Amino acid sequence: MTDQTVNSEERALWPALTKGFRRKCPNCGSGPLMKSYLKVRDTCTVCREDLSHQRADDGPAYLTxxxxxxxxxxxxxxxxxxxxxxxxxxxxxxxxxxxxxxxxLLPRLKGAVVAFQWARLMHGFGGGT
Structure with missing residues (x-):
């Protein structure tokens, strides 16, 4: 039952990846995701989505x-x-x-990795543990 609950809460992946690649908030798609070249904002300036949970680490560099x-x-x-x-x-x-x-590519792939984490409710993006 818990697996079905988690799966039903997942967000749409491809729209989130597109928004992330454009360096926009994966939730609203209009707020800027980055506050500098590679620094992700703690919260979206438009929708106030908490982005501080992201853990992109070396993933974007590897993909680049x-x-x-x-x-x-x-x-x-x-x-x-x-x-x-x-x-x-x-x-x-x-x-x-x-x-x-x-x-x-580096900041765009970082945005896509953060958006992937957001869409899949990873690292605290789901609001739970």
């Missing part, structure tokens, strides 16, 4: 490395095999591209 690596590595191979650019040119282009993509 995973996604960037899976995009950059095949692209690097294709570019090298097709055009054979000078090593310094190849390094410069891919270093700047990797850093840019990582800096773009």
């Amino acid at each position: 490395i995973l996604i960037v690596g899976h995009i950059v590595a095949p692209l690097l191979l294709v570019v090298f095999e097709t055009w054979r650019p000078e090593p310094l040119v190849l390094f410069t282009i891919f270093a700047v591209g990797s850093v840019t993509l990582s800096l773009y």
